[in-house]
Amino acid sequence: MKKLLGLVVLFSTVAFSRELTLESAIDLALENGKTIKTSELSKENAELNVKRAFKTALPKVTYNGQFQRAEHTTRSMIDILDSDGTIGRGEKSGYSQSVGLYQPLFRGGAITGGVLGAKASKNIADLYFWAEKRDVRLDIISLYSSIINFEKDLTVLESSRKELQARYDKQNEQLNLKLVTKADLLKTEYSILDLEAQITGTKTNLEIAKKDLKLKLMIPNNEDITLKDFQV
Missing domain, CATH: 1.10.287 (Helix Hairpins)
Incomplete structure (x- = not known):
């Protein structure tokens, strides 16, 4: 034992x-x-902020889609005759869509300043990280x-x-x-x-x-x- x-x-x-x-x-x-x-x-957050700042300066693709239904501006008996032989309203319908490219041109230097500020913050975070490792x-x-x-x-x-x-x-x-x-x-x-x-x-x-x-x-x-x- x-x-x-x-x-x-x-x-x-x-x-x-x-x-x-x-x-x-x-x-x-x-x-x-x-x-x-x-x-x-x-350091990682500073790198993300730089990417966000560059993303703000990049062009943006926009998409719009719209469905419309309205009466005809000109009418005829053919237009307003329904399938059952009754008189109805002459209408037209359609679907429109568009793709656009949006590029900010001038915001008083806000975009450029945001990119430069994010880069400066990243450099400071990098220096602090390496200084911390040294210490x-x-x-x-x-x-x-x-x-x-x-x-x-x-x-x-x-x-x-x-x-x-x-x-x-x-x-x-x-x-x-x-x-x-x-x-x-x-x-x-x-x-x-x-x-x-x-x-x-x-x-x-x-x-x-x-x-x-x-x-x-x-x-x-x-x-x-x-x-x-x-x-x-």
Whole structure:
């Protein structure tokens, strides 16, 4: 039963762990980032506005159809004689249709101004989109490198703490033999406490940076991430 429970815990840990490279982290941020999606929608809307502005300047084809029924202007007995031999009214009917081409010629520069304004808005939206992609890339690179540095600093600090702890234990034995003074032991103890404070601060910064990165990549908070080192 204990072995089975251990396997379940192991599989759960593997299922909620993800290894990332710098490139994959940037791709996730560009794919899932809210600011990127917003600027991309603005870019698409600006492109549609340009198409609408050009459509306004293009000729329009119009179609008209009309059915008419009216009395004859001149009458005769043949015209007003119905099929049953009774006298009726002389009438005529017809269907007219027309196809026309409508081209706006002058509207005080409104059409040209609309096209130029739509193009300018599109250029601004394009620039904003690419600037947003640049900022997202730089932000992810900064966060990613900070996490890598925090992890390296934590490894160095923990290694230094082990060395100082070994020195403290040795000095404690030497103090009993009167080989070192109490001041030497206190100095080592102070260094250990200082390192522990640095380790705690580094762990806190590392946790905050990882949460921030997962938020930007839209990764669930309960999923652990492992970052691979990169070369510049």
